[in-house]
Amino acid sequence: MELKFVSREGDYLVFETAEGTRARTLIDDQVRDAIRKVQPVDSSSFTPREVQQQIRAGLSVTEVAANLGVPESAVEPFALPILDEIRYVIDAALNTTLPDGPTMKRFEDMVLASDPEVVFKAIKTELGWEIIAKGANSYSWLFDPRSRVIEPNSESARKIGKAHSIRDSIFTPPVKEEAAEPVVEKEPAGASVHDLVQELRSRREQTASELKPQTAKGRAALPSWDEIVLGAGSLESDAD
Numbered sequence: 102m103e104l105k106f107v108s109r110e111g112d113y114l115v116f117e118t119a120e121g122t123r124a125r126t127l128i129d130d131q132v133r134d135a136i137r138k139v140q141p142v143d144s145s146s147f148t149p150r151e152v153q154q155q156i157r158a159g160l161s162v163t164e165v166a167a168n169l170g171v172p173e174s175a176v177e178p179f180a181l182p183i184l185d186e187i188r189y190v191i192d193a194a195l196n197t198t199l200p201d202g203p204t205m206k207r208f209e210d211m212v213l214a215s216d217p218e219v220v221f222k223a224i225k226t227e228l229g230w231e232i233i234a235k236g237a238n239s240y241s242w243l244f245d246p247r248s249r250v251i252e253p254n255s256e257s258a259r260k261i262g263k264a265h266s267i268r269d270s271i272f273t274p275p276v277k278e279e280a281a282e283p284v285v286e287k288e289p290a291g292a293s294v295h296d297l298v299q300e301l302r303s304r305r306e307q308t309a310s311e312l313k314p315q316t317a318k319g320r321a322a323l324p325s326w327d328e329i330v331l332g333a334g335s336l337e338s339d340a341d
Contacts, residue, residue: 147171152179157187157225190223194232194244197251199262208251212240215261228254 108115113125114132126132147169155165162180166173195209212219212234219236223244231254234240240261241254253259 149179
């Protein structure tokens with residue numbers, strides 16, 4: 102029969118069985134001698150570092166105590182700070198936001214969207230903190246709590262990242278700039294070659310008259326080059 106200590110009532114110790122039946126025993130000299138002979142756990146049989154390493158590796162307090170051959174109560178004082186650290190790492194990883202197409206999404210929501218049955222845990226290896234998720238498949242990521250960087254560490258984890266990085270992505274093809282067409286000046290409506298020649302002749306006659314030197318009195322002026330080529334002089338004679 103296994104008895105569990107419940108309380109002390111005066112000079113009696115109260116115990117309880119697994120079925121809930123209580124019993125008392127008098128604290129006499131024999132009981133006192135028996136208590137004095139109980140040897141405390143030899144803490145020198147293991148180091149706090151051993152406990153912490155095994156907890157970080159993913160073992161429970163019960164498993165660590167069994168490995169070291171000591172009661173769980175001897176392991177718990179060294180294991181509790183590490184368990185708090187692991188909870189912090191998992192919380193930081195699950196709330197880290199990652200690109201999901203054109204938007205950002207929490208890491209936990211991204212994984213659950215691909216595998217709703219996953220359960221997360223964190224362990225520490227030579228590579229650093231590793232986030233492990235187990236559901237329909239097993240997944241692994243490396244996580245840096247300081248920089249909040251998560252990197253796939255297994256093919257199944259890489260597939261989740263690829264699916265969410267491609268999904269709903271938007272691609273806008275570059276717009277090609279078309280070369281501007283050269284501007285061609287068009288002739289005014291109704292203009293003809295004859296009109297253009299007449300205008301050119303008129304301009305040349307005006308220029309020639311402005312540059313022609315004054316003739317001596319009584320001496321006929323020599324015809325200009327334009328008069329010779331274009332026949333300006335003959336036109337004036339015809340006009341007279």
